Amino acid sequence: MNIGNAARKSGLPPKTIRYYEEIGLITADRASNGYRDYSGEDVHRLRFVQRARSLGFSVEECRQLLSLYSDRDRASADVKAIAIDKLGEIDRKIAELTGLRDMLGHLVSNCHGDARPDCPIIDGLSGRTGH
Amino acid sequence: MNIGNAARKSGLPPKTIRYYEEIGLITADRASNGYRDYSGEDVHRLRFVQRARSLGFSVEECRQLLSLYSDRDRASADVKAIAIDKLGEIDRKIAELTGLRDMLGHLVSNCHGDARPDCPIIDGLSGRTGH
């Protein structure tokens, strides 16, 4: 199967698939004409990576997960450990963004937003509290 | 004031301050020995950018905000528009991360996490539902 097909089936752009090969994440066979040739299993791995990436795993984590995925004898605990780490990271990120949202939301709601130059958002950013 | 001092007062590393100068965000005077020389107002701007960056504004947005910050006659509505955009972006990001968290959390809680190779996380990523 050509790269375009594999791209359609995996949900990854061809460029990205070539990049993954370049960094040694998922390498394909080559046909006699030099084209990359993807098997069903290759596509499976590509989709696996696509899903893992969209779940926030880094490419390096995908590499780990792929090797765990291929290892029929690995313990589920190994996988769970990685996933739990990731979960904590996501939680931290959500908390950070929520704090950020509250602060910015506060600034926005205090800004009258008209033609006058007086602006609590700018004041807040500049460190002046306005009190 | 030397760059090290400005760095301490603004909360930005010297490297970052030089980078900001390189991209024309905040440029400092030069002393006779070639050292960058920061005024109190410069430090104010640096801290302004530091805060805006930590609130999730991109460097380009900081550039806009800085020009609005320096413009005594701009309308607060101009600033508010940028901030509201950013707020929507942050909300979208939070929603995305929350969905992600739920999905990954679901996978994790279904994984027994012991020495057995059977693992719902891997199965979930590979597209097999397990039903």
Added chain:
DNA sequence: GCTTGAGCTTCCAGTCGCTGGAAGCCACAT
């Protein structure tokens, strides 16, 4: 058989926002 267009190949460069390191100048203390 020839042309056309799409799809494939490689390689190089750019994105964003820094960050690290090397090489060399400058300032101040001992």
Added chain:
DNA sequence: ATGTGGCTTCCAGCGACTGGAAGCTCAAGC
């Protein structure tokens, strides 16, 4: 005089792609 630390410049690299150029291959239409 010597050391130490801070300053300067420039170059390279991070992560994860993405865009573009130049050139090869394939399938279809005439």
